[in-house]
Amino acid sequence: MFRYTAERLFQSLLVLLVLSFSVYGLIGLMPGDPIDLMIQSDPNLSQADAHRLKAIHGLDQPLFHRYRAWLGNAVQGDFGYSRNHSQPALDVINERIVNTGLLLGLSLALSLAIAIPVGIYAALHPYSKTDYAVNLACFAGISVPPFWLALLFIILFAVVLDWLPAGGMATVGDGGFLDRVEHLILPVVTLTIASVGDFTRYMRASMLQTLRQDFIRTARAKGLSMTRVVMRHAFRNALLPLVTIIALSFGRLFSGALITETMFAWQGMGKMIYDAILGNVYNLALVGLMFATALTLIGNLLADIGYVWLDPRITLSNRKPAA
Amino acid sequence: MHIAKFILATTLLFIGVPAMAKDTLVIGISQFPRNFNPNIESMLAKSYILGMVRRPFVVYDADWKLRCMLCTELPDLKKGTAKIKTAVDGKKSLTVTYTIRPDAVWGDGVPVTTKDVLFTWKVGRDRRSGFSNIEPYERVTKIDVHDDKKFTVHVNKFTCDYRTRYSIGVLPAHIETKNFANPAKYRIRSAYETDTTNPGLWYGPYRITEVTSGSHVVLEPNPSWWGKKPAFKKVIVKAIEKTSALSANLLSGDIDYIAGELGLTVDEALAFETRTKRDFDTIYKSGLIYEHIDVNLDNPTLKDRRVRRALLYAIDREAISNQIFQGHQPVANGQTNPLDTVYDPHVPKYSYDLVKAKKLLTEAGWALLRGGIRHNTKGDRLQFDLMTTAGNKSRELVQQVLQSQWRKAGIDIRIRNEPARVFFGETVSRRKFPHMAMYAWISAPEGVPRSTLHSKMIPSPDNGWSGQNYPGFANKAMDKALDDAEVVCNGEPNKAIWRNLQRIYAMELPALPLYFRANPFILPKWLKGIRPTGHQFSTSLWIEEWQVEK
Numbered sequence: 001m002f003r004y005t006a007e008r009l010f011q012s013l014l015v016l017l018v019l020s021f022s023v024y025g026l027i028g029l030m031p032g033d034p035i036d037l038m039i040q041s042d043p044n045l046s047q048a049d050a051h052r053l054k055a056i057h058g059l060d061q062p063l064f065h066r067y068r069a070w071l072g073n074a075v076q077g078d079f080g081y082s083r084n085h086s087q088p089a090l091d092v093i094n095e096r097i098v099n100t101g102l103l104l105g106l107s108l109a110l111s112l113a114i115a116i117p118v119g120i121y122a123a124l125h126p127y128s129k130t131d132y133a134v135n136l137a138c139f140a141g142i143s144v145p146p147f148w149l150a151l152l153f154i155i156l157f158a159v160v161l162d163w164l165p166a167g168g169m170a171t172v173g174d175g176g177f178l179d180r181v182e183h184l185i186l187p188v189v190t191l192t193i194a195s196v197g198d199f200t201r202y203m204r205a206s207m208l209q210t211l212r213q214d215f216i217r218t219a220r221a222k223g224l225s226m227t228r229v230v231m232r233h234a235f236r237n238a239l240l241p242l243v244t245i246i247a248l249s250f251g252r253l254f255s256g257a258l259i260t261e262t263m264f265a266w267q268g269m270g271k272m273i274y275d276a277i278l279g280n281v282y283n284l285a286l287v288g289l290m291f292a293t294a295l296t297l298i299g300n301l302l303a304d305i306g307y308v309w310l311d312p313r314i315t316l317s318n319r320k321p322a323a
Numbered sequence: 324m325h326i327a328k329f330i331l332a333t334t335l336l337f338i339g340v341p342a343m344a345k346d347t348l349v350i351g352i353s354q355f356p357r358n359f360n361p362n363i364e365s366m367l368a369k370s371y372i373l374g375m376v377r378r379p380f381v382v383y384d385a386d387w388k389l390r391c392m393l394c395t396e397l398p399d400l401k402k403g404t405a406k407i408k409t410a411v412d413g414k415k416s417l418t419v420t421y422t423i424r425p426d427a428v429w430g431d432g433v434p435v436t437t438k439d440v441l442f443t444w445k446v447g448r449d450r451r452s453g454f455s456n457i458e459p460y461e462r463v464t465k466i467d468v469h470d471d472k473k474f475t476v477h478v479n480k481f482t483c484d485y486r487t488r489y490s491i492g493v494l495p496a497h498i499e500t501k502n503f504a505n506p507a508k509y510r511i512r513s514a515y516e517t518d519t520t521n522p523g524l525w526y527g528p529y530r531i532t533e534v535t536s537g538s539h540v541v542l543e544p545n546p547s548w549w550g551k552k553p554a555f556k557k558v559i560v561k562a563i564e565k566t567s568a569l570s571a572n573l574l575s576g577d578i579d580y581i582a583g584e585l586g587l588t589v590d591e592a593l594a595f596e597t598r599t600k601r602d603f604d605t606i607y608k609s610g611l612i613y614e615h616i617d618v619n620l621d622n623p624t625l626k627d628r629r630v631r632r633a634l635l636y637a638i639d640r641e642a643i644s645n646q647i648f649q650g651h652q653p654v655a656n657g658q659t660n661p662l663d664t665v666y667d668p669h670v671p672k673y674s675y676d677l678v679k680a681k682k683l684l685t686e687a688g689w690a691l692l693r694g695g696i697r698h699n700t701k702g703d704r705l706q707f708d709l710m711t712t713a714g715n716k717s718r719e720l721v722q723q724v725l726q727s728q729w730r731k732a733g734i735d736i737r738i739r740n741e742p743a744r745v746f747f748g749e750t751v752s753r754r755k756f757p758h759m760a761m762y763a764w765i766s767a768p769e770g771v772p773r774s775t776l777h778s779k780m781i782p783s784p785d786n787g788w789s790g791q792n793y794p795g796f797a798n799k800a801m802d803k804a805l806d807d808a809e810v811v812c813n814g815e816p817n818k819a820i821w822r823n824l825q826r827i828y829a830m831e832l833p834a835l836p837l838y839f840r841a842n843p844f845i846l847p848k849w850l851k852g853i854r855p856t857g858h859q860f861s862t863s864l865w866i867e868e869w870q871v872e873k
Binding site for chain 2 (some may be wrong): 030
């Protein structure tokens with residue numbers, strides 16, 4: 001297990017290195033740069049100003065030289081400065097990561113808390129009216145654009161009913177616990193509706209498949225109650241595909257939800273990474289994306305370990321079986 | 324909590340308690356400043372906020388008249404506070420004398436003095452400091468300090484805009500000197516970024532007391548402010564990027580006012596206005612943002628002036644303005660705004676005239692009609708690519724109307740849009756648009772359009788793509804008019820030059836003028852005193868005039 005984990009961590013480091021180069025290269029290949037755009041919006045700036053500013057920001061150097069310099073500093077813990085925020089990149093990320101973790105963590109927990117029981121229930125009553133209703137709700141949740149849903153919620157709960165704030169993370173000058181909770185409700189619910197359908201569908205399909213297995217039939221034949229069969233035998237097996245999905249969502253937890261964050265003026269990672277990519281803020285975009293990737297890789301590793309716990313037949317080893 | 328609010332509101336309604344004074348104003352804008360240093364990077368959101376916390380030497384007011392804000396008197400050639408010197412080789416240089424207001428102090432009580440001016444000049448001249456526009460600092464050869472408040476700037480070139488050009492964004496030497504110890508690190512170490520709430524950085528009616536990056540800025544009255552006391556005890560500027568969310572926030576009461584400088588577009592404001600006319604006032608102010616279509620003059624068809632004129636005659640800009648923008652975005656007859664003092668009302672105009680357009684096209688050799696599209700004798704189709712920024716709803720809408728109007732004249736338009744970044748960063752700036760590019764220019768009052776119209780400003784690989792004359796317009800008479808407009812400043816000679824400049828533009832049409840963009844200011848009924856300017860100086864520079872109507 002230790003050897004396997006160490007090997008996977010080493011592989012992850014390689015993935016991160018390749019990713020950092022790819023992201024740096026892709027951002028660099030985008031046409032134009034922020035200084036060109038700055039000139040467009042400021043009639044007083046000359047091309048000489050552009051050349052000088054590009055030199056100051058290092059944008060006049062060949063892409064590979066810039067990447068090499070960034071990498072050299074990054075391995076020493078200096079991830080550079082964010083031109084978009086006038087702060088060190090790590091400071092910007094530290095602020096945002098907590099906000100995003102809170103928003104998406106709560107949304108994920110809420111989604112699972114709804115999806116697992118509803119998915120199991122729908123699987124136990126396949127093709128019933130309830131199952132159809134659940135499926136309909138799931139497809140509606142998957143299909144509805146988060147942008148539209150967010151706007152609908154703002155108009156309904158903030159404008160018409162005046163129950164909740166329209167956006168932001170706290171009331172300026174307040175920021176108490178209840179105030180923060182009030183500001184969390186609409187974005188969390190929006191995200192939950194967007195993701196709960198997927199999880200419910202996975203849970204239902206997985207449970208349905210598990211319930212058709214021989215060992216379930218055997219358990220029922222032994223005279224075990226349905227509740228016991230589901231909870232002790234079927235549920236654990238049905239969780240395996242869901243664990244994979246959750247593991248893949250782990251990186252997304254911290255890479256943010258661009259549309260929801262933008263609509264609710266939530267200071268999260270999604271909006272930050274998006275703006276950094278568009279603004280050619282390499283330092284910030286790289287650190288943000290690498291962080292999200294690292295978490296996805298860690299999530300996958302944890303999922304693999306989780307499989308062993310859920311299914312004792314699985315062992316973790318990179319060794320190929322003997323012929 | 325909401326039940327309690329409801330009971331309280333109902334009780335107040337019935338017992339008839341007078342409305343409570345409004346102490347806090349929450350302004351919604353669609354952008355957050357990337358930094359707060361007044362000289363590093365020009366950005367609308369930053370100018371808007373800085374307008375409340377500091378004051379430039381000289382500004383254009385809402386009537387487009389020059390006014391002193393930090394100085395006591397406008398420099399003037401007639402009064403001797405500005406003097407032209409002619410060197411032996413005939414080159415003209417200039418001295419400009421300013422006096423800082425005697426009561427001007429930084430928020431920490433330290434007076435604003437010539438030491439600050441000298442320090443700012445030192446930072447501005449250093450090419451490593453990160454100032455975006457260093458040309459005014461490099462043109463200054465010497466500053467004579469007369470006393471703590473009075474100084475004379477020596478400039479190596481005379482231009483008519485001397486009163487605004489050297490109106491530098493003064494920095495507090497007592498705070499910033501240590502941060503400038505390493506000039507290359509100044510933009511990172513400046514107190515404007517590391518200690519933004521330091522009162523000593525500000526000298527406006529308000530000072531910044533809280534900054535939450537990307538979210539909001541809180542401003543409170545500056546006790547050291549020398550002018551009229553502002554009405555609000557707190558001003559919060561909230562950044563909400565999505566305009567749909569911005570208007571929803573206004574309706575919910577989370578913000579009080581959407582600033583026109585960075586708020587809704589005209590079509591969004593019109594839709595909002597029809598729903599909420601009872602609760603809000605909307606002021607539409609058109610200004611110096613000039614929407615137009617650049618024409619690539621390297622293209623043989625578009626090189627023909629008759630074709631360019633036909634293109635303009637064939638579009639009904641008045642109808643576009645009335646139908647799409649309800650008349651709030653006035654038709655432009657050229658790049659000079661009618662509000663500008665140098666505008667010539669007799670400039671040649673192109674009203675919609677389809678017959679004339681067709682006649683001009685026939686004269687230009689595009690006489691044969693096949694499938695409704697004109698062809699020349701060689702069989703070439705009269706077809707142009709019209710490009711603009713993808714995702715800009717207003718422009719895309721106008722583009723479709725133009726396409727259908729040109730079709731009536733037998734001109735086939737292919738719409739090819741690109742993301743703003745590609746469009747401006749590559750296509751327009753490298754002159755890669757094959758025929759026409761629709762976008763906007765921002766200028767300044769009395770600003771000489773040298774960078775967009777002078778033949779030396781045509782971007783090419785040879786000049787490192789410098790200049791913004793993207794159509795490739797080269798006209799000797801225009802070059803002379805531009806050169807003269809920079810140095811002949813007063814009276815009839817100046818007016819004659821500007822008349823000529825506008826006439827050449829209208830006759831030659833290096834670009835097809837569309838309209839001047841308007842900014843919609845959406846205000847609550849109780850907020851009074853906001854006077855939109857229509858130019859680069861934002862309304863926030865007069866925030867002390869904003870009042871709550873009792």
